Amino acid sequence: MKIKIEDPSAxxxxxxxxxxxxxxxxxxxxxxxxxxxxxxxxxxKALTAQNEAIDRRKELEAWKGLGETPEAVQxxxxxxxxxxxxxxxxxxxxxxxxxxxxxxxxxxxxxxTKMRTTSAQDALKAELSKAGVVPEGxxxxxxxxxxxIQFNDDGTPKVLSKDGSGPMIGNGANxxxxxxxxxxxxxxxxxxxxxxxxxGGSGKQPGSDGGTPDQKTVTRAQWDTMDHSARxxxxxxxxxxxxx
Numbered sequence: 586m587k588i589k590i591e592d593p594s595a596x597x598x599x600x601x602x603x604x605x606x607x608x609x610x611x612x613x614x615x616x617x618x619x620x621x622x623x624x625x626x627x628x629x630k631a632l633t634a635q636n637e638a639i640d641r642r643k644e645l646e647a648w649k650g651l652g653e654t655p656e657a658v659q660x661x662x663x664x665x666x667x668x669x670x671x672x673x674x675x676x677x678x679x680x681x682x683x684x685x686x687x688x689x690x691x692x693x694x695x696x697x698t699k700m701r702t703t704s705a706q707d708a709l710k711a712e713l714s715k716a717g718v719v720p721e722g723x724x725x726x727x728x729x730x731x732x733x734i735q736f737n738d739d740g741t742p743k744v745l746s747k748d749g750s751g752p753m754i755g756n757g758a759n760x761x762x763x764x765x766x767x768x769x770x771x772x773x774x775x776x777x778x779x780x781x782x783x784x785g786g787s788g789k790q791p792g793s794d795g796g797t798p799d800q801k802t803v804t805r806a807q808w809d810t811m812d813h814s815a816r817x818x819x820x821x822x823x824x825x826x827x828x829x
Contacts, residue, residue: 587612588612589609589610589611589612591610591611697740698736701736701740701742702731702734705734705736705742705764706727706731706734708742708764709727709730709734709764709767709768710723710724710727712764712765712767712768712769713726713727713768713771713772715765715768716765716768716769716771716772716779717772717779717780718768718771718772718778718779718780719778719779719780719826720805721778721805721808721809721816721826722775722778722779722816722820722826725778725813725816725817725820726768726771726772726775726778728813729771730767730771732745732749733745733746733747733749733753733767734764734767742764743761744761744762744763744764744766744767753766753767753770755767775820775821777819777820777821777823777824777825778820778826801819801822801823801824801825802824802825802826802827803819803824803825803826803827804826804827804828805826805827805828808826
C-alpha cells in the first residue's frame with residue numbers, strides 16, 4: 586500500500602525511511618512496514634468495527650423511535666416481572682380467602698345440623714312421653730329412631746319410613762308424618778316400654794299384667810344401672826319397669 590506524501594518531515598521518524606522518490610513525487614510505501622496479509626487483516630478489522638458502529642447507530646435510532654431509552658425499557662420489563670409475581674400472590678390470597686370462607690360455611694352448617702338434631706330429639710322424647718313411654722325408655726327409643734329423622738330446607742323435621750326409602754305417611758300438613766306420628770309408631774312397636782294405663786278389656790284387670798303374672802319386672806333403680814343392650818333385651822322379653 587503506497588501513500589503520496591507532500592512533506593516527509595511531518596512523518597514519525599520511523600516512517601521517514603519508507604519514503605521514496607518516484608515520478609509522482611514522494612511516496613510512503615507501507616508494504617515495507619508490514620506484510621500485505623497483515624495489512625489486509627488490519628483493513629478487515631477496521632471494516633468490521635466500522636460496520637458494528639453503524640449497526641449500533643441504527644439500533645440507537647430504533648430505541649429513539651420508541652421514545653424510550655434501553656435503560657427505561659429494561660426497567661419496564663423488571664416492573665412487568667414484578668407485576669406477574671404480584672398477580673400470583675393476589676391469586677394465592679384470593680384462594681386462601683375462598684378456602685377460609687368455605688370452612689366457615691361448613692362449620693356453620695355442622696353447627697346448625699347439630700342444633701336441629703338436638704331439637705328434634707327433644708321434641709321426639711316429648712311426643713314419646715305423651716304416647717305413654719316410660720322415662721327410662723325415652724332415650725332408648727329416641728336414639729333408635731334418630732336415623733329416620735332428616736330435615737327439610739326450612740329446617741323442619743322430615744320423618745322417613747322404617748326402611749328409609751321415603752317419607753313416612755302421617756298427619757302432617759303435606760301428608761308426611763310428624764314426630765307425634767313417629768312416637769306413636771315406636772310406642773306401639775315396643776309396648777313393654779309404655780306405661781300401663783290401667784285400662785280394662787278382653788279379660789285384663791285394670792292395672793294388671795293381663796294374665797301374665799310371670800312377666801319379668803325391674804325397678805327404676807335397676808333400670809338406671811342397665812346399659813342400652815340390656816334394656817333392649819329386657820323390653821324384648823316383655824319386661825316391665827316399676828317404681829321402687
